[in-house]
Amino acid sequence: MFRGKKYRASMEKFDKQKQYDIAEGLNLVVATAPANFDESIEVHIKLGVDPKNADQQVRGSVVLPNGTGKSKKVLVIAKGDKAEIAKQEGADFVGAEDMIDKIMKENWLGFDACVTTPDMMGLVGRIARVLGPRGLMPNPKSGTVTPDVAKAIKDIKAGKVEYRLDKFGIIHCVIGKKSFGAAKLQENFDTLIDAIIKAKPQAAKGTYIRSISLASSMGPGIKVKY
Numbered sequence: 001m002f003r004g005k006k007y008r009a010s011m012e013k014f015d016k017q018k019q020y021d022i023a024e025g026l027n028l029v030v031a032t033a034p035a036n037f038d039e040s041i042e043v044h045i046k047l048g049v050d051p052k053n054a055d056q057q058v059r060g061s062v063v064l065p066n067g068t069g070k071s072k073k074v075l076v077i078a079k080g081d082k083a084e085i086a087k088q089e090g091a092d093f094v095g096a097e098d099m100i101d102k103i104m105k106e107n108w109l110g111f112d113a114c115v116t117t118p119d120m121m122g123l124v125g126r127i128a129r130v131l132g133p134r135g136l137m138p139n140p141k142s143g144t145v146t147p148d149v150a151k152a153i154k155d156i157k158a159g160k161v162e163y164r165l166d167k168f169g170i171i172h173c174v175i176g177k178k179s180f181g182a183a184k185l186q187e188n189f190d191t192l193i194d195a196i197i198k199a200k201p202q203a204a205k206g207t208y209i210r211s212i213s214l215a216s217s218m219g220p221g222i223k224v225k226y
Contacts, residue, residue, distance in 0.1 A: 033216035067159030069177030
């Protein structure tokens with residue numbers, strides 16, 4: 001695969017076979033981010049679980065202490081008092097059938113997170129095939145199906161991230177921006193890892209965290225040990 005000049009220059013700044021301490025790895029991922037814009041910093045965590053087994057799923061959400069560096073647009077599907085509370089709390093879009101129709105008919109996806117109340121899940125189920133593959137489907141485990149829409153909105157706006165296994169048993173998650181610096185990124189990283197450890201399924205056997213790598217949006221992966 002062809003790699004650009006900046007990417008190749010970044011690769012020369014570290015040993016791709018070595019596993020670095022977390023602090024050193026975070027300093028390196030910031031130093032090797034090659035783009036001229038403020039790149040996101042991602043963590044990729046390989047877990048020792050079988051994602052095909054329902055009792056070994058790992059999924060949840062956590063509010064990062066320093067946020068993600070991205071302002072998220074929130075859609076709330078609710079009616080009555082809950083809809084009014086959502087508007088007061090700063091939800092970007094609020095509605096019910098009108099929003100469902102907009103998504104179904106116009107393929108509209110101008111939001112980063114979707115929150116709904118439990119009584120609206122029957123309605124939201126109509127767009128599950130649209131939202132699910134994009135990671136936007138509300139879910140009680142991630143706190144996006146809740147009667148407390150105010151808290152859900154505040155958490156998302158404050159830097160809440162959702163983590164979940166992919167089909168290869170890997171969790172991919174953004175922990176901030178290059179401009180955060182290594183110290184703030186470490187705080188976010190520690191918070192995410194603690195949440196994932198607490199979410200360890202009882203059915204999981206052997207080594208739980210198999211490997212971790214860090215990368216910027218446009219930069220190379222850096223292996224770290226934990």
